[in-house]
Amino acid sequence: MRHGPGWNVRAGRLSMMERQPMASRKKSQQRKSSSKGATRRRRADGPTLAQQADRYALYLASVQEPSFEVRFFRTAYRQVFGRDTEPRVLREDFCGTAAVCYEWVKGHPKRRAIGVDLDPEPLQWGRQHLAARLRQTTRDRVTLLEDDCLRVIQTKADIVAAENFSYWLFKTRAALRDYFKAAHANLGPRGLLIVDSMGGPESMTEQWTDQRPITGPNGRFKYLWEQQRINPIDHHCRFHIHFEFRDKSRLERAFSYDWRFWTIPEVRELMLEAGFEQSLVFWEKEDKDGEGTGRYRIQESAPNDPSWICYIAGVKGR
Numbered sequence: 001m002r003h004g005p006g007w008n009v010r011a012g013r014l015s016m017m018e019r020q021p022m023a024s025r026k027k028s029q030q031r032k033s034s035s036k037g038a039t040r041r042r043r044a045d046g047p048t049l050a051q052q053a054d055r056y057a058l059y060l061a062s063v064q065e066p067s068f069e070v071r072f073f074r075t076a077y078r079q080v081f082g083r084d085t086e087p088r089v090l091r092e093d094f095c096g097t098a099a100v101c102y103e104w105v106k107g108h109p110k111r112r113a114i115g116v117d118l119d120p121e122p123l124q125w126g127r128q129h130l131a132a133r134l135r136q137t138t139r140d141r142v143t144l145l146e147d148d149c150l151r152v153i154q155t156k157a158d159i160v161a162a163e164n165f166s167y168w169l170f171k172t173r174a175a176l177r178d179y180f181k182a183a184h185a186n187l188g189p190r191g192l193l194i195v196d197s198m199g200g201p202e203s204m205t206e207q208w209t210d211q212r213p214i215t216g217p218n219g220r221f222k223y224l225w226e227q228q229r230i231n232p233i234d235h236h237c238r239f240h241i242h243f244e245f246r247d248k249s250r251l252e253r254a255f256s257y258d259w260r261f262w263t264i265p266e267v268r269e270l271m272l273e274a275g276f277e278q279s280l281v282f283w284e285k286e287d288k289d290g291e292g293t294g295r296y297r298i299q300e301s302a303p304n305d306p307s308w309i310c311y312i313a314g315v316k317g318r
């Protein structure tokens with residue numbers, strides 16, 4: 001969870017002090033004017049860091065933690081189907097750069113992964129920057145499909161994953177149920193659909209920007225998660241990811257999301273309506289100071305923290 005787009009959960013819960021309420025907007029205007037001066041000086045020296053930035057590398061460093069995801073998927077599968085079972089085939093829907101697919105196949109020579117995304121650009125970025133780091137025999141076990149996740153294919157998976165709230169792009173019960181039906185059909189006789197979910201009063205505060213310092217492949221930068229609009233009547237919401245660099249240049253709206261803010265009970269009901277026998281909620285365990293441990297366990301009750309992220313699994317063939 002790093003951060004689901006919003007946060008770096010896997011490294012522990014959101015640290016509230018980093019959030020920037022409205023008041024700092026003035027500060028950002030001041031920042032803008034002072035950075036104007038910096039911009040003028042910089043022009044003489046060449047392109048800004050923002051102009052040179054690679055948004056997929058920044059995204060991966062800010063909001064994805066493939067090694068955590070892969071460990072969690074295997075643990076959840078064995079918790080549901082037994083410690084003597086071993087998931088081999090992972091299907092990563094809405095895969096983007098397919099970073100989780102490439103991490104999955106590194107874990108065992110019998111593992112295979114299927115990455116599905118409609119957009120050829122992140123798929124190509126993944127081939128060039130992630131697959132390229134793997135041995136031929138390892139990357140050959142990843143199949144990328146430039147395709148719609150709603151399409152059912154021959155090759156069945158043990159786990160279908162839809163992370164970073166990608167399924168929130170479906171805004172009606174019928175549309176989300178159809179996606180869950182497709183995921184169910186893309187699983188073998190038994191398997192798990194694993195999605196993440198976020199919530200808590202703060203995650204529904206609009207016109208609120210969370211920012212965090214991140215150390216990426218090309219040094220430190222700031223990751224900004226803007227909660228621009230959340231309509232309480234239809235739960236339609238708009239979020240943006242911005243990046244800010246040491247030279248104060250910014251990559252505005254590097255990624256934007258037009259989503260529906262789904263709740264856990266809605267998602268669980270739709271998983272059952274789509275054919276899953278059961279749905280389970282994996283909630284992050286807290287340490288004695290109430291801090292997130294990065295370990296998740298099946299729960300039916302939890303504190304409504306200011307902001308939280310959890311996993312929801314649909315079970316097939318238990």
Ligand SMILES: C[S@@+](CC[C@H](N)C(=O)[O-])C[C@H]1O[C@@H](n2cnc3c(N)ncnc32)[C@H](O)[C@@H]1O
Binds near residue numbers: 095163
């Ligand atoms: C938020 S990104 C998620 C990237 C990655 N899964 C992650 O965990 O960060 C959503 C991705 O879903 C893709 N996408 C949107 N609708 C899709 C669909 N119907 N079928 C396949 N991919 C889709 C977009 O192209 C985009 O790359």
